[in-house]
Amino acid sequence: QVQLVxxxxxxxxxxxxxxxxxxxxGRSFSNYVMAWFRRAPGKEREFVAAIRWSGGSTYYxxxxxxxxxxxRDAKNTVxxxxxxxxxxxxxxxxxxxxxxxxxxxxxPEYDYWGQGTQVTVSS
Numbered sequence: 001q002v003q004l005v006x007x008x009x010x011x012x013x014x015x016x017x018x019x020x021x022x023x024x025x026g027r028s029f030s031n032y033v034m035a036w037f038r039r040a041p042g043k044e045r046e047f048v049a050a051i052r053w054s055g056g057s058t059y060y061x062x063x064x065x066x067x068x069x070x071x072r073d074a075k076n077t078v079x080x081x082x083x084x085x086x087x088x089x090x091x092x093x094x095x096x097x098x099x100x101x102x103x104x105x106x107x108p109e110y111d112y113w114g115q116g117t118q119v120t121v122s123s
Contacts, residue, residue: 002026002112004095009117016085016121022078022095022114029053033098034078036070037107038091039116045094047105049080059103064089085121092116 008020024034035050049060049070058070069081078095096110104110 002097004097004112004114006093006095006114006117009093009119011120011122012085013122014085014087017081017083018085018119020080020082020093020095020117020119022080024076024078024095024097029076029097031099031101033100033103034070034072035096035098035104035110036078036080037094037096037110038089038119039094040091045107046091047107048093050103050105051078052101052103054101057103059105061105082119085119087121087123090119090121092118 003025005023012018032053033050036048037045038048039045047061051058051070067084072078094116095114097112098110
C-alpha cells in the first residue's frame, strides 16, 4: 500500500518560484522511481521530472530542464522546486510512484498517484 499526498501549489506571478511537496507513505521506496507529472485543462498528462530513490538519479522534460529541480529527503518526501515559472506551467501537478529502478516518462508505467495540486502562473 502506497499513499501519495501533494501540497504546495498556489498562485504565483510569472518569473516566481514554488516548491511542491509529495509525502509518500506505506513502504520503503528504495526500489522505486518517483516522478512529477502535470495536466493542463484539455490536455493529457505530461511528464515533468523523475528521481530514482536509491542513488538519486534524475531526469527532466526539456520544457522544464534548468528551471525545475526534483529531490527527496530521508522522511519519504519528494520535492519539485520550480523557478522562473511561466504561464504555460499552469496545470495540476501530480506525484507518482513506480516500482522499478528504471526511470520512465509515460504515465501508464506508474503504479501510484496522488490527488494533485493546482499551480497557476499569472502573466
